[in-house]
Amino acid sequence: MSNQLINQKISDLKVCVLIPTYNNNLTLKRVIDGVLQFTQHIIVVNDGSTDSTSKILEGYSNLEQIHFTENKGKGQALRSGLKHAESLDYKYVIAIDSDGQHFPKDIPIFINTLENAENKNLLLIGARNMSQEGVPKKSSFGNKFSNFWFWVETGIKLQDTQSGFRLYPIHHFKNLKFYTNKFEFEIEVIVKAAWNGTHVINIPIHILYDETERVSHFRPFKDFTRISILNTWLVIVTIFYIKPRDLFRKLKKKGVKRFIVENVLGSNDTPQKKALSIALGIFIGITPLWGFHTILVLSLALILNLNKTIAFAFSNVSLPPFIPFIVFGSLIVGNYILGQNATYNLGSITNDLDVLKQLKTYIIGSFTLATISGLTIGILSYFIFLIFQKKKINVTNA
Incomplete structure (x- = not known):
């Protein structure tokens, strides 16, 4: 399927691509250029980067950009991007990480899945092959941990709940309230979306873990603690209210x-x-x-x-x-x-x-x-x- 046809589908379905970034100057340009092969509907959120990110983004002045003066966390970057996309009358947002682990060439998978779905209230999460060579063991364990609690909280079994490559149906999020600002937002949003009746499913994607250029900002102790606290609260809400x-x-x-x-x-x-x-x-x-x-x-x-x-x-x-x-x-x-x-x-x-x-x-x-x-x-x-x-x-x- 040609890139031009995908571009047209993206416009017809009112989809934009959101790229949150923080100190990923080694891979940011490659990711943006890869997305540009499919669409110009892009929003980049610079989450207070201190490297050459701002200079790189000067070369893409035609794209929608949000710049934070200080780092606020991935969750806040995503929330700001989603809110901005809604203000621009987009109905769906494809979020892709800027650290180079995701391949923009997988965007057509999201678009075709959305187009062919009978239920358009759909949240798609790119499922990574966590058993492939190069995937950090801590990432594999964290994903299994997250998958289990998502199942407890929603009754939905997924292969991957932590992937940042996703499609959000933001026009169905109007009645939802979010409170988290860090990595745990990616858990909060899919659980609350599922509670709200959104169909949450996985689709297969490719991944690349290149330790020579990939920069991870996940803080094992602090972020895992925040995620655990969030899951504890979500389980309590599930038991006493949702069920x-x-x-x-x-x-x-x-x-x-x-x-x-x-x-x-x-x-x-x-x-x-x-x-x-x-x-x-x-x-x-x-x-x-x-x-x-x-x-x-x-x-x-x-x-x-x-x-x-x-x-x-x-x-x-x-x-x-x-x-x-x-x-x-x-x-x-x-x-x-x-x-x-x-x-x-x-x-x-x-x-x-x-x-x-x-x-x-x-x-x-x-x-x-x-x-x-x-x-x-x-x-x-x-x-x-x-x-x-x-x-x-x-x-x-x-």
């Missing part, structure tokens, strides 16, 4: 009956896995670990490889209207196990929190009730799923 939000959106959209039929009965998981997910949800929902039910059920479902949606849905057995009944049942069970003769009534539990006076009885009864309920409903669910599965097979074979 519940997505579940309630499904429930609201489909209704309870349709949700159960499609997301529970219609799940492709085995009857055993679905039943165990329900048992886990019921158990956690009844336990006295108030305030931690969501994080516990999602964490355990993840660790045990169970259905997170089903487990979370059934953990909501402890919704406020049901709490007095759960507490009352726990006290009755605890009273029986301990051989006590205390009497309880639902009114006193609701009005004066009588449970606080019988904390030991409540805790023992709660865990016992949670275990019995989880096992009973889990076993019952298993047989229901088996029957449903057999009917489904018979209908398929008919």
Whole structure:
């Protein structure tokens, strides 16, 4: 495909190329010239470079340029570039690093993927071959680390989440707020985009790690710490807001009956896995670990490889209207196990929190009730799923 045709597609799709740069004078000119083979729609952000970057950019006065008087970090350079691109009415931005590791000749891959996609709310990340010769081991480890947490936070499995060669659908970012300014921005933006409904996928690209000319500004301790703090926060938001939000959106959209039929009965998981997910949800929902039910059920479902949606849905057995009944049942069970003769009534539990006076009885009864309920409903669910599965097979074979 000719460069002229790609140039036309870039214009038609309202795409520009963003090149953030900081002290990459050895490779900057090569990168810009490589991009110019495909388009003049370029924005260069000089992030306070102290080398000959400014002098090099004087030779490209026809290009959009942003110059920082001091280094603010890659995240801030990208955010400023994306904001400027939006002000120029671009809909997409292809970001490419200026350190020479990326090949501008891969730009057509991004353009053709975007053009052929049915869903244009698309964020493309160039997937590097991290196993090829020359790739630093710390980069390979960092990428695996990032991929894992991105999966935890979004449920999306990617091969490469750290590549700086990307296409951003900036016209879908209007309602998103970003807070980071360093390398961690590249994680924040893809996680929040995925939360917002953007389709995030990898596409293959070429890479070159030439240690004689490549300058990396990644500070292992400081930047890894910042990334870890960000991931901790994103996981907390995922557990306490994103997962519940997505579940309630499904429930609201489909209704309870349709949700159960499609997301529970219609799940492709085995009857055993679905039943165990329900048992886990019921158990956690009844336990006295108030305030931690969501994080516990999602964490355990993840660790045990169970259905997170089903487990979370059934953990909501402890919704406020049901709490007095759960507490009352726990006290009755605890009273029986301990051989006590205390009497309880639902009114006193609701009005004066009588449970606080019988904390030991409540805790023992709660865990016992949670275990019995989880096992009973889990076993019952298993047989229901088996029957449903057999009917489904018979209908398929008919």
